[in-house]
Amino acid sequence: MTDATDQHTDQQIEPHIELGSADVLYRDDALIAVAKPPGLVSQATPDPRRDHLLAAVTRYLMRVDGTIAPAPVLVHRLDRDTSGVVVLSLHPDAHGALGEAFRSREARKTYLAVVATAARTVATDEAWTIDNHLRVDRKAKTQRRVQAVRSGGDRAITDVRVLAVADGAALIEAR
Known part of the structure; x- marks a missing residue:
């Protein structure tokens, strides 16, 4: 995982997290599981300058696959200061099934x-x-x-x- 800063703005922004292949713990056509570092929020906040895991995964998929279709969707979140595995769905059918597994506690954390x-x-x-x-x-x-x-x-x-x-x-x- 590396930090990349935005050179196109005068505003102070957080460094962007660039995921590498070592950060991707599992991937298939339906989902991707990534290692979230501490200090990074899982999803967008009201502050557009703050980087987040969903954006980092989107950038990774664009860099590796050349596309983000379909767009990744968070199945669950971890708190900003918590590190760990986060699962994102890559297919609409998978999102519903994975989301239900977390809601019903079938998926154990x-x-x-x-x-x-x-x-x-x-x-x-x-x-x-x-x-x-x-x-x-x-x-x-x-x-x-x-x-x-x-x-x-x-x-x-x-x-x-x-x-x-x-x-x-x-x-x-x-x-």
């Missing part, structure tokens, strides 16, 4: 995180469940934000397991 353990010690293979309710923060004016609420909102259950512990940090898996 697994996150790995390194966390500080200063507040409490944890042991390898320790596990617990976080049962929460989330809703869109209506007070957020510039971005779509989700917040935990005591009632209402969508139920969010996350199973957490400690994979390794070392030097005041733990590697955890969250599903």
Whole structure:
């Protein structure tokens, strides 16, 4: 992945992310799975100068295939500061099926995180469940934000397991 800047404007813009073949983890006629780096939003924001993953995938397909027909469509998103695999559909039929798989939770997402353990010690293979309710923060004016609420909102259950512990940090898996 490389950065390319726009030389045709006087406005300060973020560097464009240029995906390379190593960033494409899987591709067939129906979908493409890419590695999203931290710091990059998944889709366009109100700021047209901010680069995003969908634009980077579109540029990649144009560079590699010479076309973007049909245009890629995000099946799900990752937060700006989260790195990981993002799936985009390349065919309208695939978009509906993949979208439904994520909505119905048939597609399972697994996150790995390194966390500080200063507040409490944890042991390898320790596990617990976080049962929460989330809703869109209506007070957020510039971005779509989700917040935990005591009632209402969508139920969010996350199973957490400690994979390794070392030097005041733990590697955890969250599903």
